[in-house]
Amino acid sequence: MRLTWPGRQWREGDPAPTSILPAKALTTVEIAGDPGAAHRLVHGDGLDAIGALEAEGLAGLVDLVYVDPPYASDRDYVAEARLDGPADGRARRTLAYEDRWSLERGGVGAYLDMLAPRLDALTRLLSPRGTIWVHLDWRAAYLVRALLDEILGRDAFLNEIVWRRAPNLGRQAASAQFGRTLDTIVVYGREQATLRPPTRLEPIEPGAIRWDDEGRPFTSAPRGDYSDASIAKLDAEGRIHRTKSGRVYIKYFLAKNAEGVLCRERRVDALWTDIAPLRHAAPSERTGYPTQKPRALLERIVACATEPGSWVVDAFAGSGTTGVAAHALGRRAILVDRSPVAIATARARLLRDDAPVRVEHTAGTRAPEAKGVKVQLEDDRVRLIQPAEPLAWAVGTEERGVFRAAWHAERVPGMKPVPAVLEARVPCGPNFCVRVFCDDGSVGSWGRARAGAPELAGGAST
Numbered sequence: 001m002r003l004t005w006p007g008r009q010w011r012e013g014d015p016a017p018t019s020i021l022p023a024k025a026l027t028t029v030e031i032a033g034d035p036g037a038a039h040r041l042v043h044g045d046g047l048d049a050i051g052a053l054e055a056e057g058l059a060g061l062v063d064l065v066y067v068d069p070p071y072a073s074d075r076d077y078v079a080e081a082r083l084d085g086p087a088d089g090r091a092r093r094t095l096a097y098e099d100r101w102s103l104e105r106g107g108v109g110a111y112l113d114m115l116a117p118r119l120d121a122l123t124r125l126l127s128p129r130g131t132i133w134v135h136l137d138w139r140a141a142y143l144v145r146a147l148l149d150e151i152l153g154r155d156a157f158l159n160e161i162v163w164r165r166a167p168n169l170g171r172q173a174a175s176a177q178f179g180r181t182l183d184t185i186v187v188y189g190r191e192q193a194t195l196r197p198p199t200r201l202e203p204i205e206p207g208a209i210r211w212d213d214e215g216r217p218f219t220s221a222p223r224g225d226y227s228d229a230s231i232a233k234l235d236a237e238g239r240i241h242r243t244k245s246g247r248v249y250i251k252y253f254l255a256k257n258a259e260g261v262l263c264r265e266r267r268v269d270a271l272w273t274d275i276a277p278l279r280h281a282a283p284s285e286r287t288g289y290p291t292q293k294p295r296a297l298l299e300r301i302v303a304c305a306t307e308p309g310s311w312v313v314d315a316f317a318g319s320g321t322t323g324v325a326a327h328a329l330g331r332r333a334i335l336v337d338r339s340p341v342a343i344a345t346a347r348a349r350l351l352r353d354d355a356p357v358r359v360e361h362t363a364g365t366r367a368p369e370a371k372g373v374k375v376q377l378e379d380d381r382v383r384l385i386q387p388a389e390p391l392a393w394a395v396g397t398e399e400r401g402v403f404r405a406a407w408h409a410e411r412v413p414g415m416k417p418v419p420a421v422l423e424a425r426v427p428c429g430p431n432f433c434v435r436v437f438c439d440d441g442s443v444g445s446w447g448r449a450r451a452g453a454p455e456l457a458g459g460a461s462t
């Protein structure tokens, strides 16, 4: 199976320029928390970052790749940092990333020439039990299946998961087609890949509830395609219900959900209607990064596809949802994004969750510089004067270009966002340095600069 498109470059004997260059190593710029356990946050293009990770020896070691790339939507996406709460008040808006593929820019063919080599490279990181999950919508899902068939082979296909990401309301419901309320996640796996779908509790109609002799509630269903041997096994487990006329039904014992309603436990299938859209998530989860996915979605994916300690890679990481899900479940994440707004957002989010983080960048990538950082020092007290409402800031030491955070603070989003604390009590020894992270992705520094360290020259003490 091979998809062709006008001007196709991928695997056409004319490799994209980045793929013929030897991979350059990633440069570490910050370590916050235990470096041995840190999640990696890489600022730069995915192809360069994956090449560097491969050169480091990560090929074949990653159990899960999840990516939520641009969908060829022909739009710009703006991040919105709400300083006073989600509904109204002051907001800082910054272009987070562009998803433009007009005909002048090469159309959908150019989109595929961007995506295909990145998916190709990501699959080389997969371990023998590894899976790759690509999150898309109606615009590109059908094309990406063909790409993955070509990269991994048709037999590597595992699932096409349909996630109901929005209710059928408003413009969608009023339009002249069925509401496009779904996202598609295509899943392919290496030869030993096995997913462990979770179960969920589904409420049972009261009329379908029965009680056995021991007072246990159950519901029953016809035997369906169960073999006689399976029925005998279920009978031995007390799971067979026989009607007076002798018909055989399978018993499903019931459990109460959090609201005390009797439910049947069912294995989750490929239709995911039980994970609410982000707008229904707690305001503290909503970072303001456009196209952010719900953490519950990523937790399900990470839990069913990996083991504690597994490496999880997301090369279109956005606000870092994959990273916080991986951290919560005891996995190690490598997040890559070329948008400085994404890196600043994901960094703040991971640190709010107490996740140790190593921030790196690919060759030639650097966050824009935030100028005018002002700091007040008094004994072991550090006060940030300017900017007065940062997304995040940190105090630590800087040596050979690597900032080690000893203390950090981040704004906490929510109905009433909590601004980052502006005062730290930390010793201000040699190489003392302050880093400030702004909503537009820029990073400012202030420090007891060593001569020739230009990034430390941005601020002034009072």
Ligand SMILES: C[S@@+](CC[C@H](N)C(=O)[O-])C[C@H]1O[C@@H](n2cnc3c(N)ncnc32)[C@H](O)[C@@H]1O
Pocket: 044, 045, 046, 047, 068, 069, 070, 096, 097, 289, 290, 291, 292, 293, 294, 315, 316, 317, 318, 319, 320, 321, 322, 336, 337, 338, 339, 342
């Ligand atoms: C749909 S968003 C991801 C949102 C993310 N899943 C979340 O929950 O926040 C896509 C991301 O891909 C990034 N991106 C686009 N092209 C890229 C590239 N070539 N390399 C790395 N990141 C890229 C964009 O900056 C954007 O943050």
